Amino acid sequence: MHDKDRLIVLVVEPSARNRALICECLAQLPEIELLGASTGSEALQMFRQHSPSLVLLDVAQPDTQGISIARAIRETEQNTQHLGLSRWTPIIFLSAVTDEDVLAQGILAGGDDFLYKPVSEVVLLAKVRAMLRIVAMQEELHDAHRKLREISFLDSLTGIPNRRHFDETLSTEWKRCIRLESPLSIVIGDVDFFKQFNDIYGHQAGDSCLRAIASSLNESLFRVEDMVARYGGEEFAAILPGTDACGALSVARRMLRSARELRIPHEKGIGGHVSCSFGIATARPNADQPAFDLLHSADANLYAAKRAGRNQIGLPKQFDHAL
Structure with missing residues (x-):
């Protein structure tokens, strides 16, 4: 040696x-x-x-x-x-x-x-x-x-990967899952009523809130290959290679729970605390389908969760029967 x-x-x-x-x-x-x-x-x-x-x-x-x-x-x-x-x-x-x-x-x-x-x-x-x-x-x-x-590759506020890193990782994992013929899931989360939080408590408190949320979401990932990034503003996104819809739901549930367990006060929030909404999407990547389609589906499911009342997970309809 x-x-x-x-x-x-x-x-x-x-x-x-x-x-x-x-x-x-x-x-x-x-x-x-x-x-x-x-x-x-x-x-x-x-x-x-x-x-x-x-x-x-x-x-x-x-x-x-x-x-x-x-x-x-x-x-x-x-x-x-x-x-x-x-x-x-x-x-x-x-x-x-x-x-x-x-x-x-x-x-x-x-x-x-x-x-x-x-x-x-x-x-x-x-x-x-x-x-x-x-x-x-x-x-x-x-x-x-x-x-x-x-x-x-890091978001300067939260210390987790930024949008650029997310995009590059998604492209890499999409190609890898094509080779391995394995599923790929995405979980997109958004802090509920965050604009109101900033208006009430100020931007400094808003920054502290985002840092705490980012840390809690990151700790909700148990596998080395999984990654969560700050996708933009108060939005976060996780890449879960080799994970099916059931696995993605389990991760989203941990994220939902960890955000609530921070118990950050928010007088305009659900139950008086900060919460998050999530959308998940799963696919078996193929060369004819762009990774953006999966991202778009997760985003659509996120907004479905927000329309349904927030503080919940929006699921892909095609997997409802399996979940």
């Missing part, structure tokens, strides 16, 4: 003696962990398995050229993107031959620097430190990108 706080440096050197000398020199850097490979194939296997932060790569390898290994490393990085970002691992070539053409080929293949043998200990340590500083800056940029992406 590797220490997560230490950076992995992969040394690819066919000579066991030279590899040991390089590792002995680099061992002076306490923040790194060293791995050694003697062939190109071994190096690529280690790269894919351990994701090193830096590669020291001898140009001459017994089974392939170091330049080919560099190309393979860059291809691997391109194929393992995460959140739209590619990894970039610095590659320092080691060469016993001072050939400018080889240097140019190495840089074009994806290398970042060249060191000629015999390598000065001072220069080697300086180059490695410099590359690892760049790696640290790259990681900071990736962290910032990840945080910005997370923020862009």
Whole structure:
């Protein structure tokens, strides 16, 4: 096992003696962990398995050229993107031959620097430190990108996913349920008489109400794959992949109950407290039907619940007999 706080440096050197000398020199850097490979194939296997932060790569390898290994490393990085970002691992070539053409080929293949043998200990340590500083800056940029992406998917008021995240998740789950031939359900909820709540208690109290409702609805979901989002204003929507109408009704009932159990006072509300109305819809997704149709059905059932008196669940008529 590797220490997560230490950076992995992969040394690819066919000579066991030279590899040991390089590792002995680099061992002076306490923040790194060293791995050694003697062939190109071994190096690529280690790269894919351990994701090193830096590669020291001898140009001459017994089974392939170091330049080919560099190309393979860059291809691997391109194929393992995460959140739209590619990894970039610095590659320092080691060469016993001072050939400018080889240097140019190495840089074009994806290398970042060249060191000629015999390598000065001072220069080697300086180059490695410099590359690892760049790696640290790259990681900071990736962290910032990840945080910005997370923020862009969260509703700033309630802290649950926003409409954008909901739309993307619905599209993804719709396609997945088509492949799996499984049902998909949606529950849409709306805070009853919310405009009146804001008028009576003010917008600050309204914001606190929405945060409490969002938290209670989120806690009503028991499965990791289920998601509830703020759909807009005082409206919330949940995506329940692999859930049939009966399962969706169970979730909606928990949501209905959890909102009421908050017992937020509302003099114009039902029974003097804040409540929510819900509409559910279920379908077996297919490629000829857009996901929006399911959303539209859930929305229609929500408004049916509101017309019927609020604080209740609007059900799809085709499932009445099954519920």
